[in-house]
Each structure stands twice: as C-alpha cells, then as structure tokens.
Amino acid sequence: MNEPTDDAFGWSTRAPVQLLLLFFVVLAGVVLFPPVMIFGPLGFAFVFAALVFGAVRWQRWSERLFGTGLPIPGWFVAAILSSLGLFALLAYTERYTTEATPFVFLVAFCLPWVVSLTVGGRLRRLANTRVRLSIWLAIVLSALVLTGGFVFGWSVPTPYEMAVFAGFVVIAFIVVVVFPLTIVQMRGREESDHTLDDDDAPLVSVLVPAYNESNYVGDCLDSILASDYPTDRLEVIVIDDGSTDGTYAEASAYRNDRVSVFHRSNGGKHAALNLGLSCSRGDVVVAVDADSILAPSALRTAVEQLQSDPRLGAVAGTVVVNNADGIVGSVQALEYVLGINTLRRAFSYLGTVMVIPGCLGVFRREALSEVGGYDPDTVTEDFDLTVRLLKAGWRVELSEALVYTEAPFSLTDLLNQRLRWTRGNIQTLLKHRDVFSEPAYGFLHRFAFPLSALSILFVPFASIVVTTMIFVAILNGAFLGVALVAAYFLFVLLFVAAMALDLSDGDWRLLAYAPLHLVGYRQFLDVIVIRTALMLLRGTNKRWESVTRERQQSSEALAGSQRPSDD
Template identity: 65%
Template sequence: MPAERPHDHAAEWAVRAPAQLAVLLFVLLAGVALFPLALVLAPLGFAAVLAGLLFGAVRWPRLFDTLFGVGLPLRGWVVASAFVASALVGTLVFVERYTVEAAAFALVVAVCLPWVVVLVIDGRLRAAATRPMRLSVWPVVVFTLLVVTGGLVFGWRTPEPFDFAIFGGFIVVACLVLVVFPMTIAQAHSRRESDEDTLADTPFVSVLTPAYNESSYIGDCIQSVLASDYPTDRLEVIVVDDGSTDDTYTEAASHRNERVSVFTRANGGKHAALNFGLSCARGEVIVGVDADSTLHPTALQRAVARLQSDSRIGAVAGTVVIDNPQGIVGGVQALEYVLGINTLRRAFSYLGTVMVVPGCLGVFRREALEGVGGYDADTVTEDFDLTVRLIKAGWRVELTESIVYTEAPFSLGDLLNQRLRWTRGNIQTLLKHRDVFTSPQYGFLHRFAFPLSALSLLFVPFASLLVTVTLVSAIFGGSLFDVILAAGYFLLVLAVVSAMALDLSNHDFRLLAYVPFHIFGYRQFLDFVILRTMASLLQGTGMRWESVTRARQQESSTSTTSQPQAVVDD
C-alpha cells in the first residue's frame, strides 16, 4: 500500500490549524496568572504589528516597496555615532548612573569620537566614515517598535535581569504565535487547491549526487531515485565520486546503466563535484540529492510539479525527515527538524524566501542555477549561499511536500562537528551577502529572512547565556520558586508549539518527550557551538570540513584501495 501522500496531510492540517492556534494563544494569555499583564500583552502587540506589516507586504507589494524601499541618506560617521551613543547610554542605564547631564555628555562624545578617530587614522577607515550610504527604513521601524514595546512594559525604567529574560521569552513566543504559525497556515492552505501533484509536462530531470566516502549509503540513494514515480525515460542520475578513499565508487558503479552515470575525480570539495555534475547534465531541471539520503517515491514528481507551476520559482526545497530518531541525540534532532527547520521553512515559503535549499533534496531550474554561476567555493555551506544568490537574483524559493529521509549524527561528537560546519558556513554566508541588510530591493530577504538568521546567530547565544546566568543568580538569590514557575510555563508553551508542528508534519507525538531538552541542555549546546565558531573565525582559523561518522560505516573497515583520479564513465 502506498504511503500517505504528505501533501494531503498538510492540507488537512490547514483546516484544523486555526483551532490549534487559538489553544496556543489561550495558553500564552494564561501567563497573566504568573506575570504582569503588560509583560504578556505588549509582546503580542509587537508581534501583531510585525505580522500586519509582513502580510500587508504580501497583499500590497508595490505599496510596501514604496514605503519601505526608501533608504535614509547617511554617512558612515553618523552610523558610528549612533552606535557609540547607544553603547554609552546603555552603559549608563546598566550601571544605574543615568542622568540628563550624563546622557548629554555621552551624545557629545558619540558625535565627536568617530571624527577624532578618522582624523587620526587615515586610509580605509576615513573612507568608510565619509562614504555616503543609505540605511533602510525597515530595520529602523522594527527596532523602534521593539524599544517602544520594552518601554511600555518596564515603564521606561531599567528592568531587572530576570524580568528582562522573561520579556525576551514572550517576544519569541509571541512572534511564533502571530507571525510564524499564521504564515505556516497560509502556506499550507495555499497548497490545498494547487495542482502540485499534477505535472503539466515532464521536463527532463538530471539528479546530481556528489559522494565522498559514502559506501553503504550511495547504493540505497541511487535505488530510491530509480524507484521514483517520475517517468523513467525523462530521468538521469549522475553520481560524482569526489576522490573517496573507501568503496563508494565501486558501490555506485555497480548501479551503472543507461540511466545512471558514475564519475570519479580528484577530491575538490562538494561544490566542485556538483559543478562537474552540472556540466555533464542534460536536464532542464537539476536535482541535488545527498548520497546519504533517500527519496520518498513521490518526491521527484511533487517537487518538479511545484517548480513548473509558477515561472517565478527558481528552486524548491524538499521536506527533510530524520530516519533515525533513536536516543536523546537522535530525538532532539528529529524534533528540531520538525519545529525549528521545516516549520520555519514553511513560513519562509509563504514569502518565497526559503533560506536554504538543502543538499538532501533541492530542485532547480537550470536557467536559474546557471544564471547565478552554479555553486561557489567560498563558504562551507554552499547550499545556503546558492539559495541566497537565487533570491537576490529575483527568483522565488519555496518549500515542497516532497519528503527526503536522511540520517542524523548519532553521537554528540559527530553532532558537534556537523553543527560547527553549519554555523561557520552560515556566518560566512551572512558576511558574504551583508549588503542584504541595507538593501530594500531584496524584499523579504531583507525584511525578514536575513535579520532572523542574523539574530539567531549573533544575538540568541548571548541572550541565552544571559538568561542562563540570570536564572542561576535568581535561584541562588532565593527566587527558586519563581524560576520553577517561569520555566514550567515556557515549557508548557513550547510543548503546545511542538505538538502543532508535529501534527503538521505527521510525526510521532512521542517526540514531545524531548521538548525539555530544547530548553535545558540542547539550547545551551547550540549556543556553545555558535560561540566556539565565532571564536575560531576571529582567530582566523581556516575552513575545513568536519567529518561525521555514519552509523552503517562505524564498524566497517575502511578500504585502502586507491580510486582512479581521471574522470571516467561507462
């Protein structure tokens, strides 16, 4: 019997999701029994305004492009002065030495200090200080809304650290309730009447599978592609062995036939293997599938149909499912994919700005892929970088219900290696495309996707560390009961959020058992990964690819037979 079609399940969820969202909102409002009314309602107000702006931009794009496409003409020294002024005034407030006279003196120093520095130091710094630039109105508006929200909650006084931590938690949850989930519902609802399951035509598809030391996996990957319900005469598979030192090439070559080509080349990295495969491909649709992943039988047809349904779509991302959610390490990752990756991608998909087309399953128009120059070598997350370049080039990038199964790291050490690479690549990509932050022409990439990514990488770890220290201090300060109440409340909220995400993804609700680890333990682990990555980047540590041990390869001996280095094909 064929597996349940994931598209049908998402459509059914879109019907019952409003009732689930109402329950989540009720649980959130129940926080007034524990916290001041303003502390609960003000973040909801902030999130409601933000949601209104984002949904309004979808409904009336030209109007909002006019309103928020304006850049404030500024010089570099003005931006530097504003930063210094904020830092000085914030310091005065923090040390409780804030007075009108002290604030005025801080503002004078903030205006003069950048000029003194650029007069003393010549060269690039002076050029940066005098260079004209345009600051987007959008971040100014959002930041002002956030400051006003905090001012209303705390009466424009310096909050206690514990209260500020609770405020941050309510901001995050309010944005989930009123921004992320409504967009997710809208995205799922829009698929209900779509023709995503029906191909108007059958373009020729080339599936590219780069492989490095993927023995015991590459064979299953090839077989899953060949078992697809996509027309066999319109499909080819191109496997590129990137200088493996195990039996990857031999295993892949055993599947070679009229539809499967197998190449081997000297190791040059995943991006080079993919670009080589692209040069050999004949298809007008290019599909990337990681060698350790397997496709649902309907995945290819669904993804290609979605790509063909709208000429504005340049790429679609598959829905990634962890197929080994055993143990704590596997379970927390399975829940993370459901809640923190696939659910967010649905929200981004509604805006046409899915941030990452994953290597597990990514489907591209050849025109779009070649138009941005293929895969680049200057980051270790080539999929993130490529996706950003596609969106900057004007293409929509969306999520499809095409399911791809992948194996998650099964040990804490391997998980650390994987996340170090992901985090390093994410930071590299944000830095590479930093012009997005100040360029309104990039639409929702500028207004929503990039700021959220930057906050999760640059702000959340430090905020989480502050919250952890604050809670520990509160416990030792005699507020153990208050900390337990607050932690229990937010644990309940996260459990309801997770239940909604699990229902959407048709996942096992037993994963709810891992919700506590996402507050205590796993969250701190991810923060450590980000902080360690930042430290290594500041130290100038070169790029390297952290290896991850595969479960099936753990006990197998590594083949020492050298593989041919010249490109060959049958």
C-alpha cells in the first residue's frame, strides 16, 4: 500500500487564500438571502472565535473570567433582572412587540453572567447549592440568541427560516472557527523540530486486541513489524479475545521474542486491552485494531510528537479509508476527510481531540495508569478513555501518523457500525455529563464536549425537521426556491470538501459524493441517531453489533481443534 505524499504542511501556506475564496463564496449568498441572514451568523462566529483564541492567548485572564459557575438560585435572580432590563431597552427603542417576548426570556436565561460580573460576583453568595451553571455556555448561548433576535427582527421565525439560519451558523463556524484553528494547528506542527534519537527512544508496547480477525491480523502485524521504529525498542502483544475463527493461529505464526500472543475468554475489547496493558513493559503504549495497517513512519511520527510535550497524554492517528470503492465506501472516505480528520485538527490546537481512534492511539503509560485503563461502561471505550484523559488534565492531539482502515462495504454493516458508535457516544456523554457544568475542565467544557453533544444529539433531530420542512415547501409549490437554496449550500459544501481533500492529500474523485452528505447519507445517519436514542430510552439493544469485513466473506473458520484453550 502506497503512503500518500506528505503535503499537509504545505496546505497551511495555501489555506489562507482558499479560506478567503470560501468566505466570498459564502457572501455570494446575498443574492438568495437577506444580508442579515449571512452577516448575523458570521458575526456570532467571529465572537466565538475571538473568545476561543483569546482564551488561548490570555489563559490566566480567561480562567478568572470563565473559570467559575453561577449557582442556580443566583442564575434565577440574574435572569429576572436581565429580562427586566431587556424589556425596558426594547420599549425605550420602540422595538418591543409581543413576538419579541420569547427572545427576551431566552436571552435573560442565558445572560445572568452580565449581572454576576457587574455586581462583582456577590450573586454567588445567594445560594447554598453545589449545582452551578456554566458562565461560558451562558455567553455562547446568549450570543447565539441575540444573533437570532437580530436576524429575525425580534419576531418568531418560521421553521424554514430557522433551518436556513442553522445552516448559515454551521457554515460560519466552519469558515471562521474550524479552518482557522486547523491552519494554526498545522503551522504549529510544521514548526516543531522534535526528532527521535534511536538511542534514547522509549520502549513502545503495541497492543493488538483481536476478535474474529482472520485474514486481517497478519497484515496488521506485518505493518507493525515493518515500522521504521527501532526494533530493539518495540514489543508487540496480540490479545485474542475468544475468537471462533483462525485469528489465534494466524497471530501465533508471528510469535517470537518481540511478539507475544495471548488468548482469553471473550470479555470485550476493553478487557482485552487491559490484559495487554498489564502484560506490557513500555513507557509508551500503542493500541492498534487488528484490521488496521500502519504506515511505515506511523509509530515514529506519533512517538516523536508524544515526547515533544510532557503535557500530552495521548495522540490520535490520522485515519485513512483504504477501500474507497463504490458508493458506501467512497461516502465514508469523504466523511473521514471532511467530518473527522479536519475537525480533529481544530480540536488538536486546543489539545482536546475528543476521540483517540481504536485504529491507532498512542498513550503515555503514566496517563493511562492515572485514569485506570479502559472502562467497561460504554461500547465506545476509546471515546470514554479520551474524555477521562482530558478530565484528568492531559492534552490530547492529532498526529500525522497514518493508519489505514477498512470501512464497512454494505449498508447493513454500516448500519451496525453506526448503531454501536451512536449508542456508545450517547452513553459516554451521559457518563461524563458533569463536564457541562464544570469550568475547571477548560476547553473540554467550553468547546469540545458541547460541540460533540450538539453534533451527536441536536443536529440529527434538527436535520430531520429541516428535511421535513423542505418537503413541505416543495409540496406548497416552492420547488424552484428550494432548488436554488440547495444548490447554494451544495456549492459551499463542495468548496469545503475541496479544502479538506487538499489538506489530507485525498482522492479528488471523492468530491462526486459530496451531494450525498447533503441529501441521502446525512438523513441515513440522522435516522440511526434517533433510532438509537429511542432504543436507549426503552432499555433495548444491549448487544454488540458485528460488522462483516470484505475479506471475511469468502473465508471459512478454522476447525474447532485449532482453537486454543483459554489462558
């Protein structure tokens, strides 16, 4: 498998021009929409970006301003005072109408931080409760509600207007926040000159959990052993988690003084990884899925980055889909480029990458020991572990270390994979819901976790509403208008996808599948989220959804006599 050319750092020099062109493409929407519909969300995004970059630049000031929460009774009092003030302001400016009332109450609920700061924090002494509401989230929500009031003239919008407004908020966030964070992150990595001295290289333990991975685990081990990392500083531990096929036999063929192979009764991926962790000796622990293939430089690249900053608890590999064939494979390949790797780069600048993928995660042993390894509480143990590392104060960043993975090649397998992902993501959000109200968690509280919650929980439901309203508009005879709006948003999406592909040095043919991320695939994912949420509410769907891989279609399981007994 050929490793793509490393042109990511060169992208950071081209990106400002591309970003400027994208900005003008967005502004071209004034032909179809009122200017306030575009400039309002852009203004909100600039405020948000200023808060984020300001918090990075003036960290101490940011912690003093946003590092505390307001008790609920104090919040209630502040909301009353804020609402009275807003009603008076609108009445004085002769802009108050009955329809403005919902906006006033929304803003009043989100703006008590103003009162709190004005009175020097004395409102905190009004309550004897430990439950506090986030001042940071109040600021962001207040800015968003004020933007909506400004855009809609302080009147209640129609669902269609709300849908268009939400679309522009997403676009503005990508243009003003995500891509600028990505550019800064790439330039920061480019300027890093830390290189690994082979004589001082840390011992690396690579853990490969495997369950029914015949025809895959061998290729995975070949790629690990072909790494350019110093061979005398590398150990590989394969943990067969009760496989019923030829996984153990295939892995055992590699057993030597560098490769250990264990077999255990099936207990889940978290248990297999914890067993491997207990048997490993390295100061750096690497987790690699048995169906993944590492680029030759992946281990060295990731370990160099980990060693460059003692605050780093882990780095995530850059995942590349290696079977971008057909519609199902190609649309997922574009999803990884557009919606996963690009967003992770933005999070990486803040040290809050939310998910260390199972394909390739590189950890400092000290960090893993501090959080107690992998937990069985969720079916997305990688997401849960990452959040626990971030809550413990460790930074988590994206690495340029490439790892190749095979995406599901059928809709049934894709459905099973996403059902498990969605269920685990919701479980993890619920498990760590204290992040929403705890300012001490820094950018995890202020940026990464709320955005993850929005993308996982709110966006799918909003998308379903938007899709419904579009069909209603078409039935009401507004087909031409809907088509023009859809064409505009598609053009913006194509430009964003082109920037993401340029960043990742991806296959430009994937642009042909961008429309499916607007209509088709997007709704498929939305239905999965809603279905999973309903299953969790009913307490059903406890099973682990299995995914059949392409090379396993034609393979037969080895005879039972070839299966090992439990160690």
